[in-house]
Amino acid sequence: xxxxxxxxxxxxxxxxxxxxxxxxxxxxxxxxxxxxxxxxxxxxxxxxxxxxxxxxxxxxxxxxxxxxxxxxxxxxxxxxxxxxxxxxxxxxxxxxxxxxxxxxxxxxxxxxxxxxxxxxxxxxxxxxxxxxxxxxxxxxxxxxxxxxxxxxxxxxxxxxxxxxxxxxxxxxxxxxxxxxxxxxxxxxxxxxxxxxxxxxxxxxxxxxxxxxxxxxxxxxxxxxxxxxxxxxxxxxxxxxxxxxxxxxxxxxxxxxxxxxxxxxxxxxxxxxxxxxxxxxxxxxxxxxxxxxxxxxxxxxxxxxxxxxxxxxxxxxxxxxxxxxxxxxxxxxxxxxxxxxxxxxxxxxxxxxxxxxxxxxxxxxxxxxxxxxxxxxxxxxxxxxxxxxxxxxxxxxxxxxxxxxxxxxxxxxxxxxxxxxxxxxxxxxxxxx
Amino acid sequence: xxxxxxxxxxxxxxxxxxxxxxxxxxxxxxxxxxxxxxxxxxxxxxxxxxxxxxxxxxxxxxxxxxxxxxxxxxxxxxxxxxxxxxxxxxxxxxxxxxxxxxxxxxxxxxxxxxxxxxxxxxxxxxxxxxxxxxxxxxxxxxxxxxxxxxxxxxxxxxxxxxxxxxxxxxxxxxxxxxxxxxxx
Numbered sequence: 276x277x278x279x280x281x282x283x284x285x286x287x288x289x290x291x292x293x294x295x296x297x298x299x300x301x302x303x304x305x306x307x308x309x310x311x312x313x314x315x316x317x318x319x320x321x322x323x324x325x326x327x328x329x330x331x332x333x334x335x336x337x338x339x340x341x342x343x344x345x346x347x348x349x350x351x352x353x354x355x356x357x358x359x360x361x362x363x364x365x366x367x368x369x370x371x372x373x374x375x376x377x378x379x380x381x382x383x384x385x386x387x388x389x390x391x392x393x394x395x396x397x398x399x400x401x402x403x404x405x406x407x408x409x410x411x412x413x414x415x416x417x418x419x420x421x422x423x424x425x426x427x428x429x430x431x432x433x434x435x436x437x438x439x440x441x442x443x444x445x446x447x448x449x450x451x452x453x454x455x456x457x458x459x460x461x462x463x464x465x466x467x468x469x470x471x472x473x474x475x476x477x478x479x480x481x482x483x484x485x486x487x488x489x490x491x492x493x494x495x496x497x498x499x500x501x502x503x504x505x506x507x508x509x510x511x512x513x514x515x516x517x518x519x520x521x522x523x524x525x526x527x528x529x530x531x532x533x534x535x536x537x538x539x540x541x542x543x544x545x546x547x548x549x550x551x552x553x554x555x556x557x558x559x560x561x562x563x564x565x566x567x568x569x570x571x572x573x574x575x576x577x578x579x580x581x582x583x584x585x586x587x588x589x590x591x592x593x594x595x596x597x598x599x600x601x602x603x604x605x606x607x608x609x610x611x612x613x614x615x616x617x618x619x620x621x622x623x624x625x626x627x628x629x630x631x632x633x634x635x636x637x638x639x640x641x642x643x644x645x646x647x648x649x650x651x652x653x654x655x656x657x658x659x660x661x662x663x664x665x666x667x668x669x670x671x672x673x674x675x676x677x678x679x680x681x682x683x684x685x686x687x688x689x690x691x692x693x694x695x696x697x698x699x700x701x702x703x704x705x706x707x
Numbered sequence: 708x709x710x711x712x713x714x715x716x717x718x719x720x721x722x723x724x725x726x727x728x729x730x731x732x733x734x735x736x737x738x739x740x741x742x743x744x745x746x747x748x749x750x751x752x753x754x755x756x757x758x759x760x761x762x763x764x765x766x767x768x769x770x771x772x773x774x775x776x777x778x779x780x781x782x783x784x785x786x787x788x789x790x791x792x793x794x795x796x797x798x799x800x801x802x803x804x805x806x807x808x809x810x811x812x813x814x815x816x817x818x819x820x821x822x823x824x825x826x827x828x829x830x831x832x833x834x835x836x837x838x839x840x841x842x843x844x845x846x847x848x849x850x851x852x853x854x855x856x857x858x859x860x861x862x863x864x865x866x867x868x869x870x871x872x873x874x875x876x877x878x879x880x881x882x883x884x885x886x887x888x889x890x891x
Contacts, residue, residue: 284775285815292781292811299789306852307792310800311785313848314808314841318815321837363819363830382821389829420837421815 278427280327286422289319322422327360333414333427337399337434341582344438345527347400350381352414354392361387361416361425366395368412373403373526374436381412401438402526404538404585409436439581441527442542443682471504509553510570510604513541513580514627516613516620517561520589522641533614536639538584540682541612549577556607558600562588565600570607599626608633610688614640615679616661621668628677635691636672636679640665727826732769734813739765742784742806749799750791757787765810772818781807796853804845812838 293316300308332355338348354364368381377398385394399409411432416425475488478498486500515537524532531539545555549572556570557580568576568583596619603609609632613620628634645658669679678691739761747753761783768776784807792799816834820826 283815283818284773284777285811285818287775288778288781288814289811291778292785292807295782296785299785303789305789305795306856307795307797307800308785308789309852310804310845310849311788311807313845314804315781315811317841317844318808318811362833365820365824367821378823378825380821380823382824384820384824384826384830386827386829386833389833390827394827417819420812421819424818 278330278425280330280418280423280425283417283421283424285420286319286322289315289322289420289422293317293319318420319422322418322420325360325419326423327356327358327416327418327425329356329358330425331356331361331416335410335412335414335432335434337409337436340435341437341439342401344401344404344441347377347398348436350397350399350410350412350434352392352395352412354387354395354414354416356387356416359388360418362419363387363417363421364392364395365415365417366397366412367415368397368399369410370399371407371409373401373405373438373524374407374409375400375402387416399436401436402528403524403535404438404440405588406435406437406586408433410434437582437585439578439585440538440542442546442581443536443539444543473502473504475499476502509548510556510607511544511548511553512556512558512570512603512607512609513545514600514603514609514611514613515541515557515559515561515584515587516611516623517559517587518590519614519616519620521614521616522644530643531641533616533639533641533644534587534589536641536682537612537614537637538587540637540639540687541584541610542581544610544688545577545580549573555580556604557583558603559583559587560590560600562590562592567600570604599623599630603627603630603632605631606633608635610635610637612637612639612682614638615665615669616640618668621672624672624677624679625675628675634677635688636677637687638669638679638681640681642681727831728817728820728822728824731813731817734809735769735772735817736762736765738806738810738813739768739780739784742803742810743787745799745802745806746784746788746791749788749794749797749803752791753787757783768814769817772814777811777814780810796849796856798849800852801846801849804849805842808838808841808845812841 293312293314296308296312297316300306300312334353334355336351336353338351342348350368352364352366354361363384364387365384366382368376370376370381377400381397381399383395383397385392397412401407411429413426413428415427417423475491476499478487478492478500482500486502488499488501491499517534517537520532520534522532522535523530524535541557545557548555552572554570554572555576557566557568559566566583566587568580609627611624611627611634613624613636615621615636615638624634624636645655645662648654673679680687680691740758743753743758743761747758761780764776764780764783768774768780784803788800788803812834820830
């Protein structure tokens, strides 16, 4: 279909109505019908006289390609009408689910000669994380009396909008889980090359000369050196289970599905650990296979993590086999975020712990999952049965020494992290 | 690239719209039965079924403004007028003409904006001003008709034929030109 000005039903009505009345007025000698014909014929003539001949140029743009969920950006339409015969310009933006538009429905209309194209802007606000295609906007321009219309609804005006997950509020006051690292900003449980003062001790072969504490050495007559605590980092692996998405997702401010909770919680944990200098890796099991982001730190890395999380989609074609993603660094703190809806998911946690990893499972199952569909009693009953089974299975996992905690926002993991720290301290036999 | 115009798809009924949209919709539904009622008043006789039919067609027109239901409404009002009114100079013709003008303007304006869009003040003013001009023109036509009707001139038939020829030529001109003249 070509882009051209088309006469509208209104113009046909005015033309045929006016002509018809006038014809009958002449043929039937009814001059009163000329009175009835006047408004219609006048509108038809008016519309024809101001008929546009040149199609306007339209440019559509999206203010930002990446925003946080809940933040807004603007879809802007610029209309250039060189002929000056376009009067009203209407816009309807195609918005996918989880995209709120303002004005409502993504619909707006302006008088181009009077208002200009400045008001042709639609606020676009993603209310759920994810990558979505917004647009194209249907742009319809009409001439005088709505007699002629030109429309454009082109797929090449589509834009991709990535809504990064807005991390849930999270903070952990628990001490870090100890691990045998030797670099990083956290004091290690052993003395080595570092920055934090530990003690002054006699010189040993291998000590660096610049570590010699001359005052103590002169006073005692033997060489002494300044000992420091080694710096170590923490390596946190976020293991996001997107093989199941349970519950209803209503976006920001509404109910959250299990994947919503997992992604937002993972974002919060990543933000917290990167904020204190830890290295964070992401392993996500989702549609299309396993997605990995290697461990790193820094705000740019956090952005990268969030962008990868925003592209996660639940796997719908294959069931969870309980496989463990290969290549998890030994000694890492693995935070597994999962709804634990199936037995293989729980088995995965046990397998990870068997491999010698410190595993912490964050339970992301929505608390109201059994009552989320009040219209279907059978589903509710099945969920209640499954939840009872799941409770028993989770208890079994906990008895295997794996902590399972539901996600409850700030401080969710404090108790567990403190326990893990204490166990690690006992294991390594070092300072607190 | 796919390009479709709103005339093909029509506006999607996404919302109830703002105040202006509601008024415009009410005019599209309410004016046709009013026009038929005015015809009834002019003729002193009428049939309620025609009023009901006009209201139904108006409602249909408000639902699908991109179809030619409005033309059927106009035809219904015209045929009813010819069939029932005998007085060629009755001032009720101005009333019916104004109502037809309002109906046409409302139906045309209804197709200009999506249902949930908010009209700007400039748009409202422009459409009101132009509708008022057409209503004034109807009054002027009635004055001319009423003045000429009292004079049984010899050239009256000739004037009517000339008017018919002029209208035909104007309609052919207004209907459109070949695509190569559209500047596309």
